[in-house]
Each structure stands twice: as C-alpha cells, then as structure tokens.
Amino acid sequence: MTIRLTPSILNSDFSDLRGEIGRIADAADWVHVDVMDGHFVPNLTLGLPVVERLAQASPLPLDCHLMIEAPDRWAPAYAEAGARSVTFHAEAVSAPLRTAREIRARGARAGLALNPATPVEPYAELLAEFDMVLVMTIEPGFGGQPFLDSVLPKLRRTRELIDASGGELWLQVDGGVGLQTIERVVEAGADTIVAGSAVYGSADPAAACRELRAAGEAARPTAAR
Numbered sequence: 001m002t003i004r005l006t007p008s009i010l011n012s013d014f015s016d017l018r019g020e021i022g023r024i025a026d027a028a029d030w031v032h033v034d035v036m037d038g039h040f041v042p043n044l045t046l047g048l049p050v051v052e053r054l055a056q057a058s059p060l061p062l063d064c065h066l067m068i069e070a071p072d073r074w075a076p077a078y079a080e081a082g083a084r085s086v087t088f089h090a091e092a093v094s095a096p097l098r099t100a101r102e103i104r105a106r107g108a109r110a111g112l113a114l115n116p117a118t119p120v121e122p123y124a125e126l127l128a129e130f131d132m133v134l135v136m137t138i139e140p141g142f143g144g145q146p147f148l149d150s151v152l153p154k155l156r157r158t159r160e161l162i163d164a165s166g167g168e169l170w171l172q173v174d175g176g177v178g179l180q181t182i183e184r185v186v187e188a189g190a191d192t193i194v195a196g197s198a199v200y201g202s203a204d205p206a207a208a209c210r211e212l213r214a215a216g217e218a219a220r221p222t223a224a225r
C-alpha cells in the first residue's frame, strides 16, 4: 500500500484553477475536484464544462467527487469529459451498479462515496464493481470543517471488507485531513488522501503535500510497507 495524495482545489483560487493545480503538480498524484450542485449539498461549485476544460489543461489526472443529485444521469458524462476517476454518493444514486459500469465503460475509475452516517455493510457485495470507496470524514459541502473521529471504526471496517474482497480498490478519505489527522486515517487503512485546506491554506501547497505524504508514509501499517 502506497499513499496517494489527491489534494482538493475546493479552497483554491477559482479564478485561476489551472495555475492552482500547477502549484501541486510535482508533489501530488491526482487532483480532487469537488462538484456540488446546491441540492445534494448546500453549496455550489462547478460542473461539466469546467471539468472538461480542466481535464485538458491539468498536468494531474482529475478525481471528480460528485456531490450531486441524480448521479445516475450525470456521472458517466464526467468520465466522457475526461475525468479519470468519478465518485458518486451512495445516498444519491438509484442504480449504483449500472452507474459504476457506465463510468468504467468510458475508461474512468468508479468510486462510491459514503457520508459519515452511511454504513458500508450494505455495499459489501458490490465492491468488486468499484475501483475506490470514499469515506467522508466530514459532512460534505464545505472545506475547512473539523475531522470526525467517529468515522474511524467505519474506515477500519471498510479496509477489512476491501481486503476480504481480494480487490484492488483504493480507500480514500475526504474531510478535515491534515498533519494532525493523517496518521489516524492511514493507520485505519486509508491509502488515498484528500486534503483541501491543509494544502491550499498553506503558503507553499507543494511543500504541504510533501509533508503530508511523509507523515502518511510514516503511519502506514507495518505489514503494508
């Protein structure tokens, strides 16, 4: 298990997204793009036309986190727009298998996101259809919220289910992850780390990425090193 860093541009300068991604290009693995529709979450960010242009302009592959209603209808279009990973919420989707298959058929990785109060067990049998599970460690909608320790048992349980499935799924955490919390999530089994304000709240986002990666690698469970 290696640590993958997928910094979120949610709290970056939206008037210069290409430049903001450029600041982390040498220090991160992917860029996490938070798509919010003002309905599934009480915040509105950006949508398909912006993702399509970013996919062309970004030196890093796009990891799109869809916080939208009706992902059945919209998620495949994000794969077509060039996102290399498309994650939709379990709470919003009607047909998770069909939607995951439609994302994969368009050449992107398919992710399933779980809000803090959503259990993972009902999805255990579906994991083979996905490439990633995203465990939210805040209520989605806004960056800069405090990390919810209460989600850690579910994170551990998700790691167990992924290992038992024999699959190669990535386990992503999103929300309130920074130098103070990364050790906890990596010890609990996360291998793919979203960090928004911890990266773009820093004067040197690339240095913040390198520090986070070092702290994450140091916390990796011994057997995984």
Ligand SMILES: O=C(CO)[C@H](O)[C@H](O)COP(=O)(O)O
Residues within 6 Å of the ligand: 008, 010, 011, 032, 034, 065, 067, 138, 139, 140, 141, 142, 143, 144, 145, 174, 175, 176, 177, 194, 195, 196, 197, 198
């Ligand atoms: O999905 C999100 C919010 O819903 C963001 O990815 C997340 O909040 C990142 O920001 P921070 O690290 O500051 O919590």
Ligand SMILES: [Fe+2]
Residues within 6 Å of the ligand: 008, 032, 033, 034, 065, 174, 194
């Ligand atoms: Fe996110």
